[in-house]
Amino acid sequence: MTDKYTQFVNRGLGKNVAKKLGLPQPAILRRYQPGQPLITGPILVQGNTAGADALAASLLSWDLDVRRHAVPREKLGAIVLVLDELDGPRDLEGPVLAAASSLRDLAPSARVITVSRPAGSSKNPSQAAARQGVDGFLRSLAQELRAGATGNGILLADGVTATSPSALAAVRFLLSGRSAFVDGQFLTVSSAEGRLPADFAKPLAGKVAVVTGAARGIGAAIARTLHRDGATLVLVDIPAAGDHLAAVANEVHGTALQLDIGREDAGQRIIEHALQRHGHLDIVVHNAGITRDKLLANMDHARWSSVINVNIAAQLRINEALLASEHFRNAPRIVSVASTSGIAGNRGQTNYAASKGGVMGMVRASAPLLAERGGTINAVAPGFIETDMTARIPVALREAGRRLNSLRQGGQPTDVAEAIAFLASGAAGGINGGVLRVCGQNMVGA
């Protein structure tokens, strides 16, 4: 649940005290509940390109309240800034300043979403400068937003329109409470692949998903979220965690598979189980992971090798089996749990960070292999998440870990699960080989 400090500063006395003393005031974040509207309040779509018009039309078709011009002092649910035709840095000013005048009208837990193009693909220095400029702009703006509002961007590869399935799905994800703890991040849509679901409340209906490390914590939250979204679940964890695994399986009406993913035949066993019990296999979430923290000077073989084996070697081996299988070819999805430790580093976690960095490398290199099969592979990198594991961190360190991000709080396991469910969905078929951070825009690691 939301930590005690956050609860305190969101109520009468605590709210006053925090305000007077200038203490950080983390907001209670808007999180997705089934049946809840996608977003409350109008969405202001800024930008005068064809892409902006088309995107506004799509949002309208979802029965959302869409504005093309701001109405002064009207509370806004979101601002979508379409910047898909920038030619030079000066092109930013118009739309950006137009959005600026509406920032004070943002409702709590509002959203700012930029839609632009990746700088890396441009050979034109001026255009590349403008595109890269969006990166710095958005990350700074996200830090300025208050009251649970977040700022994130969508990067459309050249040739991909703002209304391609994955672009629309990304806009939906970012507008919704599913992205509560995603802040200051970019999602790259590299192709027009993907299909929007018939029912946005059950985007994973008919899919069979495997979740490793599902007995507790983030893994159990992933199981619950995928179940809520309509998936049929195979839950995997080591035999020693079988009692917790059984409890989660019975809660989400899935099947429990007690299996050490470090075993040579783990991939085969997972495929066989899914096929026999459920007839097919569509989604694999590599969540199982361990930490064996030690300063490198004190590192030993057991600590190093067990972390590498479980966190990355096992994933590589299972993926090999999946890619070799003829039964993993119907728009398959792989989502791996990485970590911000693998991006920014973390003292005492050389082994863990190496393994999680490895996950991101694996995802990038595996993307073309999945694309050949009409599928995708992506990673989600959690920052500070409130789990049993982080609850054991000493108080001072834990408080620092929690507050050192734009939302001034730790994330919930469901926040990670929501990002994974999004990347596992059929609509996210155009997002491949990327890493999505769920960290509340953690200050470390950019």
Place this chain on the structure above:
Amino acid sequence: MSVEGQSVTGPQESSTPVATAAVPTPRRAVVVGGNRIPFARSGGAYTKSSNQDMLTAALDGLIARFGLQEERIGEVAAGAVLKHSRDFNLTREAVLGSALSAETPAYDLQQACATGLETVLGLANKIKLGQIDSAIAGGVDSASDAPIAVSEGLRQVLLDLNRAKTLPQRLQVLSRLRPKDLSPDAPNTGEPRTGLSMGEHQALTTAQWNVSREAQDQLAFASHRNLAAAYDAGFFDDLMTPYRGLTRDSNLRADTTLEKLATLKPVFGKSLGAEATMTAGNSTPLTDGASTVLLAAEEWADAHDLPKLAAVVDGEAAAVDFVHGKDGLLMAPAFAVPRLLARNGLTLADFDFYEIHEAFAGTVLSTLAAWEDEEFGRTRLGLDGAFGTIDRTKLNVNGSSLAAGHPFAATGGRIVASLAKMLHAKGSVDGRPARGLVSICAAGGQGVVAILEAL
């Protein structure tokens, strides 16, 4: 099924149906899989767990393994040997506490240590007859959380007190109470008709069949070694769900040696004159635990995309007159197996796995000795000679009760689920399905045995 080969006659013959040709072949009942919690030595990890807690945990693990949440199972049958009177509906209560549909009927069954196997056979028969399509058989026992009764004297006083209507009557009833009536009546595993414990009974049999200390220790050693190897191979990964911090049977001593077993002092048969041979190492300890087995008609298993490991072919019960010393207390399987095999046209050599419950090492070895004995074969089994010998490398290959422990009613489920998995892995042998024999002895001079066949 036709009866060929040996004919079974003699004192134990009368109940054997010989002609079954007119009966139409019923449909098959198959073992889909099983789940148990690790067995714990009494007074250990499950000291505070009730029979209902443990049976519910074993059920929930089974439900999770096979995705049976909210499923209405045809019937669930289980039981406990040491049972509180408040647990009159133990199995139904466990079902209600589990993730199964609350519309799943259940009943309790009690046949001492044969309880678990008898639930399998009874439910399998219902499936074969078409009365139900799916079933869960099981058993549980806690020697730690055992019921304690008030003394017979206090019980009579309390009942009379309840019937008394006036104060003088009540005082009169209470005046009968004596200090000795206040000491509770703890359960024991002694035989009511002989007063001897099961171990003392087996000591008589062990001595009668001249089973040596070395042979018993060897069997115990093999049980530990085989069970430890099975764990290391991951054999129990889909047969067991941890419980209360336990991930393996706590009685298992993976590092035990014959030398260590040889140092243990005898605990049973010390008054027999001959050298006592039964120790804590070659006898099962009091144990807590629970097991379950999912049974189904083939159509049900197919419709639910579930595996079919083995068919429950047939079963047989026998009892012996141990009260007058005619046979040893735990020797009933020595009679049940020959009858069962005769009915199915099989010989002792026709099996690929033998699961003979190790109540005591001496029980297994006495039974094997009886089968190998020409005299016993002729005079007691009515055969031309000895019943037969078994290939000892096929006996309890993944360990048995000496290593795993023996929560009385839970042993049958443990054996059936493990054997079904082994048979399925073995597949076929010489063009016929792999075959397994289960033999379980029980208090009261009873025994239940069964045949399983690979699918």
